[in-house]
Amino acid sequence: SAVISQKPSRDICQRGTSLTIQCQVDSQVTMMFWYRQQPGQSLTLIATANQGSEATYESGFVIDKFPISRPNLTFSTLTVSNMSPEDSSIYLCSVNRGKNTEAFFGQGTRLTVV
Amino acid sequence: GNSVTQMEGPVTLSEEAFLTINCTYTATGYPSLFWYVQYPGEGLQLLLKATKADDKGSNKGFEATYRKETTSFHLEKGSVQVSDSAVYFCALGGGATNKLIFGTGTLLAVQP
Numbered sequence: 668s669a670v671i672s673q674k675p676s677r678d679i680c681q682r683g684t685s686l687t688i689q690c691q692v693d694s695q696v697t698m699m700f701w702y703r704q705q706p707g708q709s710l711t712l713i714a715t716a717n718q719g720s721e722a723t724y725e726s727g728f729v730i731d732k733f734p735i736s737r738p739n740l741t742f743s744t745l746t747v748s749n750m751s752p753e754d755s756s757i758y759l760c761s762v763n764r765g766k767n768t769e770a771f772f773g774q775g776t777r778l779t780v781v
Numbered sequence: 782g783n784s785v786t787q788m789e790g791p792v793t794l795s796e797e798a799f800l801t802i803n804c805t806y807t808a809t810g811y812p813s814l815f816w817y818v819q820y821p822g823e824g825l826q827l828l829l830k831a832t833k834a835d836d837k838g839s840n841k842g843f844e845a846t847y848r849k850e851t852t853s854f855h856l857e858k859g860s861v862q863v864s865d866s867a868v869y870f871c872a873l874g875g876g877a878t879n880k881l882i883f884g885t886g887t888l889l890a891v892q893p
Contacts, residue, residue, distance in 0.1 A: 698878055709870065710825075710883045759825070766879050767813040767832040772825040 669694055669762050673773035680750055680780050687746045688776045690760030695740035697765075701733070704757040704775070713758075716743045750780045783808045787871045787884030794861055794891050802856040802887045804845075804871035812875035814838075814847050814854040819868045819886075828856075828869070861891045 670693040680686050690699060698717055702710040713733055714722040722735040736744045747754050760773040788803040806814065816828040816838070829838030831847035831854065838845050843858045854871060871884040 700880055709885045710881075712880055712882070715878050715880055761881075763874075763879050766875065767830075768879065769827045769830065770815075770817075770874070770879075770881055774824045 669696065669764075669771040671760055671762065671771055671773035673760050673776055675776055676774060677777040678779070680778065682751050682780055684750055685746055685748045686750065686778060687744050688758055688760075690743045690745070690773055692741045692762055696762040697740070698762070699737065699743045700761040700763075700770075701735065701743075701745045702759040702761060702772075704759060706755070710759065713745070747778065750778075752780045754778065755780045783812065783873055783875075783882050785871050785873050785882055785884040788887055789885065790868075790887040790889065792887060792889050794889070796863055796891055796893050797860045798891075800856070800858040800861045800865075800889065802869055802871075802889070804854045804856065804884055806852050806854065806871075806873050808852075808873055808875070810875060812873045813879075814845070815872040815874060815881070816843070816845055816854070816856050817870045817872055817883075819870070821867065825870070861889070863891045863893055865889060866891045 672691045674689045701713040704710045713728045714724045716722045716737040718737045734746045757775040759775045763770045784807045786805045813832045815830045818828045829840040831838040834849035836847045845856045868886045870886045872881045874881045
């Protein structure tokens, strides 16, 4: 299993500002994933973060808007930059232990942009 | 690309009713299939999984069988309880990173 801690759990931010979300895992993992869950919607993968290399972004997501850091095997950050109300979502960090294995999720960060 | 199509909700059932939530997928190769559940106010957690064709995943009375011929992974439970009220997500995983692709989610409301 894996225990994932995300901070902050929620925030209300002004448009045009940036928010950095932290994800801490209780054990080393190769890959960490960042998802977005818009209100009433499913989860959409933003990017995959590997330690020591640049994150791999999914179609529709770009590094300038969602820069990601992965300084070691237990930690990652996602920044939501130059926020607008459309960025209001729950952002989730996730890890797994390899092919065909269960994914573990953090509790999520509920972001509201006003 | 890979995708998951899931039955839209909400689904409202009486306690002890039979539940089916349909899920079909499109994928290259041999993906793994998962059902995740999100109870009110809680995080996402794995309900069951199947990693190859004809596998049946089961947990807490829920079952789903990986059907390659119909590209389906329908979730079933013979007798639902009020405590089963949650959002259920079908997901497809695989490849080198095992990243997940989720269906739209189905809200289940079980009434006493």
